[in-house]
Amino acid sequence: MGDGKITQTILVVGGGISGLTAALEAAEAGHEVIIVEKNPYLGGKVTQLYQYFPKLCPPNCGLEINFKRIRSNPRIRFFTMAQLAGVSGSPGDFEVQIKISPRYVNERCTCCGECAKVCETEIPNPFNFGLDKIKAAYLPHEFAFPMRYVIDPSIVGTEEGKRVAEACSYGAIDLGMKEETLTLKAGTIIWAAGWEPYEASKIEYYGFGVYPNVINNIMMERLASPVGPTGGKILRPSDKKEAKRVAFVQCAGSRDENHLAYCSSICCLASLKQANYLMETSPEAAATIFFIDIRAMDRLEDFYTMIKANDRIRFIKSKIAMITEDEATHDLLVEGENTQTGEQVRERFDLVVLATGMAPNKVPEWLLPYVGLDEYGFVINNGSNKGVFGAGCVRRPSDVATSVQDSTAAALKAIQTIVRR
Amino acid sequence: MADPKKKGKAEGPVSYDPSFSKEVFEKVDYGEKIKMCMQCGVCAASCPLSMVMDYSPRKIFALIRAGKRSEVLSSKAIMLCTSCYSCKVRCPRKVPVVDVMHGLANYALKQGYVPREETALFGREFWKQILRLGRIDEKDLPRRYFFSKGIIPGIKKSMELADMGIVLMLHKRMKLLPERSVKGIKELRKMLEKASAMGNGGA
Numbered sequence: 150m151g152d153g154k155i156t157q158t159i160l161v162v163g164g165g166i167s168g169l170t171a172a173l174e175a176a177e178a179g180h181e182v183i184i185v186e187k188n189p190y191l192g193g194k195v196t197q198l199y200q201y202f203p204k205l206c207p208p209n210c211g212l213e214i215n216f217k218r219i220r221s222n223p224r225i226r227f228f229t230m231a232q233l234a235g236v237s238g239s240p241g242d243f244e245v246q247i248k249i250s251p252r253y254v255n256e257r258c259t260c261c262g263e264c265a266k267v268c269e270t271e272i273p274n275p276f277n278f279g280l281d282k283i284k285a286a287y288l289p290h291e292f293a294f295p296m297r298y299v300i301d302p303s304i305v306g307t308e309e310g311k312r313v314a315e316a317c318s319y320g321a322i323d324l325g326m327k328e329e330t331l332t333l334k335a336g337t338i339i340w341a342a343g344w345e346p347y348e349a350s351k352i353e354y355y356g357f358g359v360y361p362n363v364i365n366n367i368m369m370e371r372l373a374s375p376v377g378p379t380g381g382k383i384l385r386p387s388d389k390k391e392a393k394r395v396a397f398v399q400c401a402g403s404r405d406e407n408h409l410a411y412c413s414s415i416c417c418l419a420s421l422k423q424a425n426y427l428m429e430t431s432p433e434a435a436a437t438i439f440f441i442d443i444r445a446m447d448r449l450e451d452f453y454t455m456i457k458a459n460d461r462i463r464f465i466k467s468k469i470a471m472i473t474e475d476e477a478t479h480d481l482l483v484e485g486e487n488t489q490t491g492e493q494v495r496e497r498f499d500l501v502v503l504a505t506g507m508a509p510n511k512v513p514e515w516l517l518p519y520v521g522l523d524e525y526g527f528v529i530n531n532g533s534n535k536g537v538f539g540a541g542c543v544r545r546p547s548d549v550a551t552s553v554q555d556s557t558a559a560a561l562k563a564i565q566t567i568v569r570r
Numbered sequence: 571m572a573d574p575k576k577k578g579k580a581e582g583p584v585s586y587d588p589s590f591s592k593e594v595f596e597k598v599d600y601g602e603k604i605k606m607c608m609q610c611g612v613c614a615a616s617c618p619l620s621m622v623m624d625y626s627p628r629k630i631f632a633l634i635r636a637g638k639r640s641e642v643l644s645s646k647a648i649m650l651c652t653s654c655y656s657c658k659v660r661c662p663r664k665v666p667v668v669d670v671m672h673g674l675a676n677y678a679l680k681q682g683y684v685p686r687e688e689t690a691l692f693g694r695e696f697w698k699q700i701l702r703l704g705r706i707d708e709k710d711l712p713r714r715y716f717f718s719k720g721i722i723p724g725i726k727k728s729m730e731l732a733d734m735g736i737v738l739m740l741h742k743r744m745k746l747l748p749e750r751s752v753k754g755i756k757e758l759r760k761m762l763e764k765a766s767a768m769g770n771g772g773a
Contacts, residue, residue, distance in 0.1 A: 354616075354660065400610075400662075404608075404662060405662035406661075406662055406663060406664040407659075407660075407662065407664070408662075441608065441610050467610075467611050467615070468610035468611055468612045468615075468662070469612075469615070470611070470612045470613075470614075470615030470616045470660060471615060471616065484615050485611055485612070485615040486611030486612075486614035486615045486620075486626060486628060487611070488609055488610070488611045488628065491626070491629060493614070493615065493620065493621070494615070
């Protein structure tokens, strides 16, 4: 049995699908859980996806179920706009610092939207990767949980900020909020900090960040989403024209010793799925997928077979070596070598989607005494963990189903740390 | 070593002969790096000269694996590389494509293959001049190269390019007087001889 010194609280860092899963599994097994999430909402990257592969169902459905489980479970507490800032102590007796950024909106917010109406300043919408703009008093997205507005710091301390605060008839806006740091006790920590798409501007010859019509695959999810910046129409960023000829460039950074040396494992299926989004927009739309290998494993091969049957989706075995822009039209010229025919490829497209890989969010220096990393920066869970366990995409690039399994396993390891039977 | 007589005698329509791969791995500078190639084709599409090559760099590597000794060693592609380094910079498997191509060209010449005579002649004249002067004489090298194929082709080629020569001289890009050798030419020759003995020589 555990002795009195062991803190029975589990700290989960990251409120995406992995963190939510680990938190819920642990809480429903009877443990106290605290979630720390850096965004103003829970759900992480999954909230930004339009459809899951291979079922092509909406991710919000599963998230809603998880949010309901959180609401009905008194053992879970969560902090949004919060980050883990420091850890000391040992397994069973950690002291953790949590830094909370001011939201400037308290729990009285009813989401009436009066503040946004008087707000004039617009900021690039972080939820849509800057593909559109949003008022500086905003709801992060339609299904945000917690359902509460955020005031951007850019208008705090201005006349406009005052007007925005006065527009609220519920007294929900408090511009005097300050950043605060909490010190809490935790027995064990689950690190579920997730991932970011690989910074594609580092692959200079693809022109990401230079040519407006070269986007990454997670931006494509936002374009396809009916509640995204284009209302679900796949429009090119340069001229808002419908994209008819779209190229998917696989392994954009992945399987490349100069970038991410590993296979990110999900990008093949993500592009197959996104080619399918395009098919639904217009009968004239055509997709070309440039690949090294299509890695659709096990049951996911059925999805590949299904997509391959569509004669508007072409597959060309070629790693793309160059993307250039036609300055007059902002069309893109994609070059490679078709390694099945030996011919040089040089084709024109309206839009290029880079299938960027998954880069794990970095483990801070001060956490490394408690948890090991592999050569690529992914967290290793083995016998050497000292009370800190990785969960989901910080452990390996993985899809949602695999992340959920991995997080359930991490919850079990965390429970074993504090129960010590 | 691959025996051409054995080719085609194995079962099936394509016979893969590993002996040439082994030869390349062991005897060609940087040849072993070909093991890393995953046949993605980035080198081929990055190469500014691929349209005039008989085989793209990727195809050269595939031919090596397939044991096509004479196709590889007599290929013009291995001598057309201009060392622009685009392929080497982009190769996702960090194959030093430029160095492998130069290694192959060097090896082909040693084996008695002359895949592209012009390149070989220019290379020889270039090195002769470096050994003699320690630098390149901008008018003497092309002259020697033009006349290396005989007097008549030499005169013809010189006439063709006379206009350019005059412009270069007017802009002081080319001197009339012959170049002098660099200081310490004997020491330089010793260094070059040592480098040559060490084996990492280009085409």
